[in-house]
Amino acid sequence: MTAARPNRRIRIGVSGWKYASWRGDFYPRGLAQRRELEYIGEHFSSAELNGSFYSLQRPQSYLRWRSEVPEDFVFAVKGSRYVTHMLRLRGAEQGLANFFASGVLALGAQLGPILWQLPERQNFDAALVEAFLASLPTSTGEALELARRHDERLDGRAWLEIDEDRPLRHALEPRSDTFADPEALSLLQRHGTALVAADTAGRWPRFDALTADFAYVRLHGAQMLYHSGYTAAEVAEWAGIVSAWADGSGSSDGLPRDVYVYFDNDARGHAPHDAEALAALVGALV
Incomplete structure (x- = not known):
């Protein structure tokens, strides 16, 4: 008799949470802005941290964010654009050391995948991508060793401790169709x-290949990038895809996967409502 394969956890959430258009709509009127992340934690099981893409955050911020959500809530953290858009993955070790020293590891057990979003002009270069992927830490212990090599800009403000050594996951979001190369x-x-499956209203290519033991989905809008909401039919389609990846029926190897899904169609406040609709269909914990 074959043992039943368990469904892996599906986490559905939003990309960021500080949006004026959500106030008085998704966020109840009168909710203090300092309690918005707490409210997110009551409704979703995960969220993407985007501020880390634009600048190095501080350990105190990561500790505060961690304290405002339930213990089983997970943050995906967007990797530094200094590494992806300025260095364009070349000679990135110092940038990676500073990124991991900035406080990312203070999230502890609530640290989820690290997202590396590439610029549209970044074409696939096998040697470059190989070197970059090989430089990424695969555990929090490796990330700590890398963080200890931070430069003087992090002196006095680096976070250089972990409570235990845990595996680290990375996801890559290219925006060039050259990454369809086998x-x-x-x-x-x-x-x-993980190769990110990104829905971008046709602006950039969508990749559906499963390349890791987890899947990462970013939903930027099906009709208008960042602006359009998802119809019931579109949500149902994604529910089918996500559920099949989670239970293994939608993958060539038949293996179940953890699936992380983030709505980034936030310009007009659709993201949290669409996330709730998808979570309801797949039965995800929210």
């Missing part, structure tokens, strides 16, 4: 890095 998929698989 060699790119092979590299990602070899390094256990």
